[in-house]
Amino acid sequence: MIYSDGFTTIGVRQKAEKIIRDIDFDFPSFTIEEFIGRISALKGREIFMVPWDMPATLFGAWMSDGEEPKEYVFYRSNLPLIHQIHIQLHELAHLLLGHPTLKIDRKLIMAVLKGEEALPFSDMVLLRSPKLVELETEAETLASVIQEQVIRHDQLLRLTQDISSDEKLSRFLAALGMS
Amino acid sequence: MSPAVEISLCIIAWSVVILKTRAVRWKEVLTSDRNALNLWLSMLFFAVTLTFLAKVFADFFDGLTANNLSRLIAYSAVSLTLYFSVVASVHIQDVSIDWIMRYIRPLLALTLVLLILTYVLGVSNSPQWDNHHIPSSLPEAFFMFSMYSFALVMSLTLFVSNFRYLRRQEGELMRFRAATTTITSMTGAAYFFVKIVLVGGYFLPLLRADIIVTVSKILLLLAAMMWAVCYLHNRIYISILRPLENLLHWIALKDLERILDRVDRFCPPVAVTEGRPTFGQFFQNPEYYLYRAVIRVLDGKVMLADILSSVDERPDWWDDNLAREARLIAQVLQSVRPPDDFWETIREYRRAGRALPRDRKPLLGLEPGL
Numbered sequence: 001m002i003y004s005d006g007f008t009t010i011g012v013r014q015k016a017e018k019i020i021r022d023i024d025f026d027f028p029s030f031t032i033e034e035f036i037g038r039i040s041a042l043k044g045r046e047i048f049m050v051p052w053d054m055p056a057t058l059f060g061a062w063m064s065d066g067e068e069p070k071e072y073v074f075y076r077s078n079l080p081l082i083h084q085i086h087i088q089l090h091e092l093a094h095l096l097l098g099h100p101t102l103k104i105d106r107k108l109i110m111a112v113l114k115g116e117e118a119l120p121f122s123d124m125v126l127l128r129s130p131k132l133v134e135l136e137t138e139a140e141t142l143a144s145v146i147q148e149q150v151i152r153h154d155q156l157l158r159l160t161q162d163i164s165s166d167e168k169l170s171r172f173l174a175a176l177g178m179s
Numbered sequence: 180m181s182p183a184v185e186i187s188l189c190i191i192a193w194s195v196v197i198l199k200t201r202a203v204r205w206k207e208v209l210t211s212d213r214n215a216l217n218l219w220l221s222m223l224f225f226a227v228t229l230t231f232l233a234k235v236f237a238d239f240f241d242g243l244t245a246n247n248l249s250r251l252i253a254y255s256a257v258s259l260t261l262y263f264s265v266v267a268s269v270h271i272q273d274v275s276i277d278w279i280m281r282y283i284r285p286l287l288a289l290t291l292v293l294l295i296l297t298y299v300l301g302v303s304n305s306p307q308w309d310n311h312h313i314p315s316s317l318p319e320a321f322f323m324f325s326m327y328s329f330a331l332v333m334s335l336t337l338f339v340s341n342f343r344y345l346r347r348q349e350g351e352l353m354r355f356r357a358a359t360t361t362i363t364s365m366t367g368a369a370y371f372f373v374k375i376v377l378v379g380g381y382f383l384p385l386l387r388a389d390i391i392v393t394v395s396k397i398l399l400l401l402a403a404m405m406w407a408v409c410y411l412h413n414r415i416y417i418s419i420l421r422p423l424e425n426l427l428h429w430i431a432l433k434d435l436e437r438i439l440d441r442v443d444r445f446c447p448p449v450a451v452t453e454g455r456p457t458f459g460q461f462f463q464n465p466e467y468y469l470y471r472a473v474i475r476v477l478d479g480k481v482m483l484a485d486i487l488s489s490v491d492e493r494p495d496w497w498d499d500n501l502a503r504e505a506r507l508i509a510q511v512l513q514s515v516r517p518p519d520d521f522w523e524t525i526r527e528y529r530r531a532g533r534a535l536p537r538d539r540k541p542l543l544g545l546e547p548g549l
Contacts, residue, residue, distance in 0.1 A: 056485040059478070076481070080517040082524060083477040144474070148467040151521055155424075155466065158522075159417060161350035169353075172271055175215035177202025179413040 016142040019096050020149070027149040032085050035146075039092060045069045047095075049088055051077030055121050060087040062094050063119070066103030071095060074119065089143035097142060099135050180396055185233035188403050192226035195407050202412075214270040221263035225406060228256040234309070241307060250308050251298040254326040255291055261333035261367075262287045268337055268360075272344045283333070290329040297322040312392045313380040320381045327374045334368035351424070355416050356409075363405035370398035425465045432461065434529040435472040438512075441535060442479035445497075445505045446486055469525065476528050480512040511535055 020027075025038050032049075040047045052074040054060070060075040073091040075084060094101065102123055111117040173179035199222055208215045230236055231253035240249045262283060269279050301318020314320035341364055345357035373395040380387035436455060453475070456468045486493055487502075487509055497505065515531045517524040 056489055057482055059481065079481065080477065080524070081519045082517065082521060083474070083481075086474050086477075144467060144471055147470050148464070151466040151470055154521070156417075159350055159352045159420065160413070169271060171207070172215055172218075173413065175204050175207045176218060176410075177199060177204070177412070178410065 012138055012141045013145065015097075015138065016145040019142060020145060023096070027146070028153040030146075030150045030153075032088060036088075036092070039096065043071075043095070045071050047071045047073065047092070050074045052119075058121055060091045061119075061121055062091040063102045063104045064095075065105065067105050072104070072109075074121075086143055086147065089146055090139050093139040093142035093146075094135070097135075097138050099139065180399070182233070182235050184400070185229070186235065188400070189226070189229045189233055189236075191403065191407050192222075192229045195410050196222050196226045199410060214267055217263045217267035217270070221260050221267060222410065224256045224260040224263065228253050228260055229403065231256065238307065245303060247298070247302050247305060247308050250302065250322075251294060254294050254322070258287060258290050258294070258326060258329055258333075261330055261337070265333050265336050265340075268340050268344075272340055279336075283336070286329060286332065290325055293325040294322065297325065312374075312377045312395065313387050314378055315381075317381075320378055323378045324375065327371045327378065331368060331371040331375065334364050334371055337364035338368055351420055352413060352416055355420055356413075359405065360409050363402060363409055366398055366402040366405055370395060370402050373398060422462075425462055428465045428469055429458065429461055431525055431529060432456075432465075432469055432472055434532050435469075435476055435525065438476055438528060438532045438535065439472065439479065441508050442476070442483060442512075445501070445508070446479060446482040470521070473521070473524055473528070476512070477517070480509070480515075483509040484513065508535060 023038060023042065025035060036047050036049065046069060048070065050072055054074065054076045060073065063072045063074070065071065073088055075087045075091065077084065079087070102120055104120075108117060108119075112119055170179070199219060203215065203219060208219070231240065231249045237249035237253075241247060265279070265283060297318055301316065302322050305316055305319055314323055338361060341357060341361040345354060345361050348354045348357050373391060376386050377391055377395060380391075453471060461468050483505060487506060493502070511531050511534050512528075514534075515527045517527055
């Protein structure tokens, strides 16, 4: 039975945790670049992270190349790094969850780069409704669970930073069976 | 002190020694990290001290050997305990060892010689020691004073070096450990100071007060228990630290939620609508909920900025007052230049949140149906 825990359904979280296990990534040494590389290798698709001047109230968007094995993640770049990474993770989460997205092609990309056309951001919302909330919840949950792992490891590192940086102390405590 | 308490302390002390003897990596200790041996010896001599101070054992031992010999062994053992503790401590803290060794080795030697001499010339002929706190003769007073004064100097040295070490630590775990050893050495110093006062009771009746004796017993109990805590594994320290930290994080979450209460009134959440976690939910997953709160603050900041910068985006239900309030909140949030570090980001937004004016009651019926 799926029931709400106030934040998200238990089933959504379990789905996110399963995906994370399947990715088999070393989250303690997480960098967004390495994570993208891992997903790219898993999916057999090249992933491009593109900082973009996004429309108002739109933070990021993922579009798939309909002709070549390429994925494009557009994101607002004039944001703090932690926010940028979250947006990128959110869009990558849509990819990992197999959500539907817009297909674009080389012709459109060339036209956009020349300034002749705009990216079809307004079509993104239409694509996912009326299931918008469910899909967004899944993507947001997966992105947050990924960061939860990273933060938890980072917290443990902070807790023990003096031990790890002080070799003498580290050896001393280990020799006495205290660490 | 009652036999039950004395025996319990002995059991604790020997348990620590036995457990640590099994846990210690002897190959490393005897080859590359001899300083760990100093601390192990300190542990061992402390257990010996408590054993020979326990009246039940002391009387039995003295009956087999010599009068009050248990007291000599106990006093010598506690001197060695403190000596090895100081040596281990200064080695770890990289304090220049030479000047300390120049003083404490001769001081230790002097103390042991004085103890032996006083024992031979006086204490061995005294009536059997019955754990009295006030000396019953001049040799006893000298005997006790020799040990207590050395012990006080060592405890104070430990206290000062541990306190300086504590101030240098940045990681919470080592701060916690250093705080524990600092408090232990401070308690030990206080104990030996009180014992010196009681020695003075031989000369001044005022210093024989029962309350002073009671204080000394409490300090001994505290010092012995704190001593055991100093040798706990890091895992146990972390298991105590994490809940304490999470309690602080809960308070941080509440601060962030105060910001969100204001922001949510003016713009919808991005992606999903979330409720507030209960205390129990938060404790199971504190990093997740803190992260979600931070992201929602960041989302809200951007959304509010987008809405305010475009007339087309502004909701119809915003009147002038709401628009003014929204601009104020946006201004406060925009004043934060969040660092890349997650925990620093939380700190910065909590600070900003305090700059927000006091929350007004929700405007019932005027919020959008989110």
